[in-house]
Amino acid sequence: MERELRIPAAARAYVELGWAVVPVHMMRGGSCSCGRDTCAAPGKHPHVRWQRFQTLRPTVDQVAAWWRRWPDANVGVLTGPVSLLVVLDIDPRNGGNASLRAIEERWGAHAPTVESHTGGGGRHVWFRTGEPFPTRVIDRTCRRRSAITAQSACPA
Protein backbone atom coordinates (compact mmCIF):
# COMPACT_ATOMS: atom_id res chain seq x y z
CA MET A 1 0.00 0.00 0.00
CA GLU A 2 2.74 2.43 0.98
CA ARG A 3 4.57 1.71 -2.28
CA GLU A 4 1.42 2.40 -4.31
CA LEU A 5 1.12 5.80 -2.71
CA ARG A 6 4.81 6.60 -2.98
CA ILE A 7 5.55 5.77 -6.61
CA PRO A 8 2.92 7.96 -8.32
CA ALA A 9 3.99 10.85 -6.09
CA ALA A 10 7.63 10.29 -7.04
CA ALA A 11 6.75 10.15 -10.75
CA ARG A 12 4.87 13.44 -10.42
CA ALA A 13 7.74 15.08 -8.52
CA TYR A 14 10.23 14.00 -11.19
CA VAL A 15 8.16 15.28 -14.10
CA GLU A 16 7.75 18.57 -12.23
CA LEU A 17 11.56 18.74 -12.06
CA GLY A 18 11.56 18.62 -15.85
CA TRP A 19 12.53 14.96 -16.21
CA ALA A 20 11.04 12.71 -18.88
CA VAL A 21 9.37 9.99 -16.82
CA VAL A 22 7.87 6.77 -18.19
CA PRO A 23 6.06 3.90 -16.43
CA VAL A 24 8.15 0.73 -16.34
CA HIS A 25 7.05 -2.87 -15.83
CA MET A 26 7.71 -4.45 -12.45
CA MET A 27 8.38 -7.93 -11.17
CA ARG A 28 5.31 -9.77 -9.97
CA GLY A 29 5.70 -13.23 -8.42
CA GLY A 30 9.11 -13.72 -10.03
CA SER A 31 7.95 -12.75 -13.52
CA CYS A 32 7.79 -9.51 -15.46
CA SER A 33 4.41 -7.77 -15.30
CA CYS A 34 4.33 -7.74 -19.14
CA GLY A 35 3.42 -11.45 -18.89
CA ARG A 36 5.80 -12.62 -21.64
CA ASP A 37 7.70 -15.80 -20.74
CA THR A 38 10.54 -14.66 -22.97
CA CYS A 39 10.80 -11.08 -21.71
CA ALA A 40 14.33 -9.83 -22.42
CA ALA A 41 14.39 -7.20 -19.66
CA PRO A 42 12.17 -8.39 -16.79
CA GLY A 43 10.98 -5.52 -14.64
CA LYS A 44 13.04 -3.01 -16.58
CA HIS A 45 11.16 -2.04 -19.75
CA PRO A 46 8.52 0.66 -20.24
CA HIS A 47 4.77 0.13 -20.56
CA VAL A 48 4.69 2.75 -23.31
CA ARG A 49 6.58 3.49 -26.50
CA TRP A 50 9.26 5.60 -24.89
CA GLN A 51 11.25 6.78 -27.92
CA ARG A 52 9.19 9.94 -28.48
CA PHE A 53 9.85 10.95 -24.89
CA GLN A 54 13.54 11.26 -25.70
CA THR A 55 12.66 14.66 -27.15
CA LEU A 56 9.24 15.44 -25.66
CA ARG A 57 8.72 15.37 -21.90
CA PRO A 58 5.35 13.96 -20.82
CA THR A 59 3.03 16.34 -19.01
CA VAL A 60 2.01 16.04 -15.36
CA ASP A 61 -1.47 14.98 -16.57
CA GLN A 62 0.00 12.29 -18.83
CA VAL A 63 2.11 10.92 -15.99
CA ALA A 64 -0.89 10.92 -13.62
CA ALA A 65 -2.94 9.02 -16.24
CA TRP A 66 -0.20 6.42 -16.64
CA TRP A 67 -0.05 5.72 -12.91
CA ARG A 68 -3.84 5.53 -12.67
CA ARG A 69 -3.68 2.85 -15.38
CA TRP A 70 -0.61 1.05 -13.92
CA PRO A 71 -0.50 2.04 -10.23
CA ASP A 72 2.30 -0.40 -9.44
CA ALA A 73 4.55 0.61 -12.36
CA ASN A 74 8.16 1.38 -11.62
CA VAL A 75 9.46 4.84 -12.51
CA GLY A 76 11.85 5.17 -15.43
CA VAL A 77 13.61 8.43 -16.25
CA LEU A 78 14.92 9.04 -19.77
CA THR A 79 18.37 10.52 -19.47
CA GLY A 80 20.13 12.81 -21.91
CA PRO A 81 19.14 16.22 -23.25
CA VAL A 82 15.36 15.79 -22.72
CA SER A 83 15.80 15.60 -18.94
CA LEU A 84 19.16 17.42 -18.77
CA LEU A 85 20.45 14.37 -16.93
CA VAL A 86 23.49 12.15 -17.25
CA VAL A 87 23.47 8.98 -15.19
CA LEU A 88 26.68 7.02 -14.84
CA ASP A 89 25.87 3.33 -14.45
CA ILE A 90 28.68 1.93 -12.31
CA ASP A 91 28.23 -1.82 -12.69
CA PRO A 92 31.05 -3.72 -10.93
CA ARG A 93 30.09 -6.89 -12.84
CA ASN A 94 31.10 -5.16 -16.08
CA GLY A 95 34.20 -3.24 -15.00
CA GLY A 96 32.29 -0.15 -13.85
CA ASN A 97 34.55 0.56 -10.88
CA ALA A 98 37.66 0.47 -13.12
CA SER A 99 35.96 2.74 -15.67
CA LEU A 100 35.07 5.25 -12.97
CA ARG A 101 38.64 5.15 -11.62
CA ALA A 102 39.98 5.83 -15.13
CA ILE A 103 37.63 8.80 -15.52
CA GLU A 104 38.58 10.19 -12.11
CA GLU A 105 42.31 9.75 -12.80
CA ARG A 106 41.95 11.78 -15.96
CA TRP A 107 39.49 14.48 -14.82
CA GLY A 108 39.46 14.27 -11.05
CA ALA A 109 36.70 13.21 -8.72
CA HIS A 110 33.19 14.08 -9.79
CA ALA A 111 31.22 16.75 -7.98
CA PRO A 112 29.09 15.60 -5.06
CA THR A 113 25.69 14.46 -6.29
CA VAL A 114 22.97 11.93 -5.62
CA GLU A 115 23.51 8.23 -6.14
CA SER A 116 21.19 5.27 -6.11
CA HIS A 117 22.03 1.62 -5.55
CA THR A 118 21.15 -0.78 -8.34
CA GLY A 119 19.82 -4.29 -8.00
CA GLY A 120 23.07 -5.76 -9.30
CA GLY A 121 25.28 -4.32 -6.55
CA GLY A 122 26.28 -1.25 -8.55
CA ARG A 123 25.17 2.33 -8.41
CA HIS A 124 23.83 5.12 -10.53
CA VAL A 125 25.50 8.50 -10.16
CA TRP A 126 23.15 11.29 -11.25
CA PHE A 127 24.28 14.60 -12.80
CA ARG A 128 22.24 17.50 -14.07
CA THR A 129 23.66 19.15 -17.15
CA GLY A 130 22.66 22.01 -19.37
CA GLU A 131 24.95 20.83 -22.13
CA PRO A 132 25.31 17.80 -24.38
CA PHE A 133 27.59 15.17 -22.88
CA PRO A 134 30.93 16.97 -22.81
CA THR A 135 33.41 14.17 -23.44
CA ARG A 136 33.73 11.06 -25.53
CA VAL A 137 34.54 9.06 -22.41
CA ILE A 138 31.31 10.08 -20.73
CA ASP A 139 29.48 9.33 -23.96
CA ARG A 140 30.91 5.85 -24.03
CA THR A 141 30.38 5.27 -20.35
CA CYS A 142 26.85 6.57 -20.50
CA ARG A 143 25.36 4.20 -23.05
CA ARG A 144 22.41 3.62 -20.83
CA ARG A 145 19.58 5.87 -21.96
CA SER A 146 17.27 5.47 -19.02
CA ALA A 147 17.45 4.79 -15.33
CA ILE A 148 14.99 3.19 -12.99
CA THR A 149 14.55 5.38 -9.94
CA ALA A 150 15.21 4.54 -6.33
CA GLN A 151 11.53 4.22 -5.43
CA SER A 152 11.16 1.32 -7.81
CA ALA A 153 11.42 -2.37 -7.05
CA CYS A 154 13.90 -3.92 -9.45
CA PRO A 155 15.42 -7.31 -10.00
CA ALA A 156 19.22 -7.63 -10.00
Ligand SMILES: [Zn+2]
Ligand atom coordinates in the same frame (compact mmCIF):
# COMPACT_ATOMS: atom_id res chain seq x y z
ZN1 LIG B 1 8.66 -7.75 -19.50
